[in-house]
Amino acid sequence: MPEASQTNHPPATNLAGSELRAALATCRSALIGIALFSGLINLLGLTGSLFMLEVYDRVLPSRSVPTLVGLAVITALLFTFQGILELIRGRMLVRIGNQIDWRLSERVYDLVVRLPLRTRGSGDGLQPIRDLDTIRSVLSGSGPAALFDLPWLPFYLAICFAFHPLIGCTALGGALLLVILTLLTDRLSRRSVLKASNLAATRNRMADASRRNAEVLVSMGMSARLLVRWRQLGVAYREQQKTASDISGGFGVTGRILRMMLQSAVLGVGAYLVIHQEASGGIIIASSILTGRALAPVDLAIGNWKNFIAARQSWQRLEKLLSLLPAPAARLPMPAPTRTLLVEKVSVTAPESEKLLVADVNFFLKAGSALGIVGASGSGKSSLVRALVGAWLPSRGVVRLDGASLDQWPAEALGNHIGYLPQDVELFEGSIADNIARFANEPSMDSILAAANAAGIHHLIVSLPDGYNTQIGEQGTLLSAGQKQRLALARTLYGDPFLIVLDEPNSNLDAEGEEALTRAILGVRARGGIVVIVAHRSNALAAVDFVMSMQNGRQHAFGPKEEVLSMAARRDPALPGPFKVVPQTATST
Ligand SMILES: Nc1ncnc2c1ncn2[C@@H]1O[C@H](COP(=O)(O)OP(=O)(O)OP(=O)(O)O)[C@@H](O)[C@H]1O
């Protein structure tokens, strides 16, 4: 593929761009079968014409009823056979669509999950799933059968020529007109189909955001205003849809009428030939049927063109994304990390962005240490910890556990060694136990209890009617913000991971919650784990022994807690509290 070299990831493109084609290739024998079936179907497509030819040129002159009956029986059998073949071919196509969906659906789910972490994310994020659906449904529809019939067009035309060159020329002219029509349809509707699908994605994204922010919309009376935007999007979407359908529909009708005209034209030419005694009467009808039959797939293809374009665009989008995010390579098992966390000159940019959010951060922690990261809002703390847990890839530098960079671990295994509490806690629909146990297939109740105890929420959970089996609604709607945060803390601690990263875990905690947090950090240190905690409030730093302060994405200071905090205090004595968050404007760089 020549375009491959134009992307940022040429090797990945070559390797994974074929992923879709590889899925299709697994259906190769079925596709060959369909091609053979199509051959038979197209041969059988001659039945009607041959019957007419025989009736006109043999039965009518001889006035033989038995011949007619015999011919009729054979013809009926052939038609039945053709019907059965077409039925099987249709079913095979449906199964090929399903097979491709089956082979790729897990990969596409993985894509949807990792996409926001690796790309800037266009569309509504669920586009890959819809793209796969589109490909499947178009493959399973009537369109592909038409594509298999199209190569037989020359065969029919050749027979027309065999009847008489003039008939052949008429049919050929008609076929050319129809093909030009098909190309025009493609050219003219491609852009509106693409625009319509982009607008549909924007609309979905907006509906989803509104649904999630229902409280804000209703309480601040924003729903009416957003409705206006919704309406505008809807108008634009329908406009593009309409254009695409108009073009495709218009050409569809033109094609059909043209085909009917052509059939009559062939009849006319045949009649002219009969008048000049250059052909038999049977040929008039036979060639007319033949022409109709030859051009039927063109007709069907034009009618399906909108779907073909949509499927092709879906295919290209998916292929691009699959190559952007190749399936993780299988990695050898690694021993669990137990000793160190090394952050080597790590710089971080947001996915697919050039702007450095974090630059050249260096530090080293031994098992049993806890690091507090402080800094003003927007100083890059969350961006840094995303790289620490492998959610974002560092644009430069490397994060190592026991000397091995994160990408050396198999993804699942690495997840068991890391506990991450993001700044915006989101829980999953399911039971409390499921959420704590990270939806493990065979969760260990002991580990769940240990994690809940360490996070100090055991008593809260057992006070709920169903205890650990309580179903929390979507995004944990059943719980308060503080409860959610503590539940997420338990999820972080589940299974005693080596590296625990907490991004402002105390933002919603009360005094008791903060005490539990401190105890949890001390517990992790005592068992030889490493904790990295981002904090705005000093209470959360009670259990750490190292502190790093960040400013404008840079590591401003790193060292033992007292040293760094007293240094910060000296810089800005006006700030209250046991540690000072250095404001970005207050110090020179
Ligand atoms: N996904 C993103 N894409 C682009 N820029 C981002 C993204 N996330 C964060 N940023 C930018 O990175 C900078 C640092 O953000 P970050 O969330 O790391 O700050 P922070 O120190 O955690 O702040 P806070 O204390 O408010 O949580 C900000 O200027 C922000 O605009």
Ligand SMILES: [Mg+2]
């Ligand atoms: Mg943050």
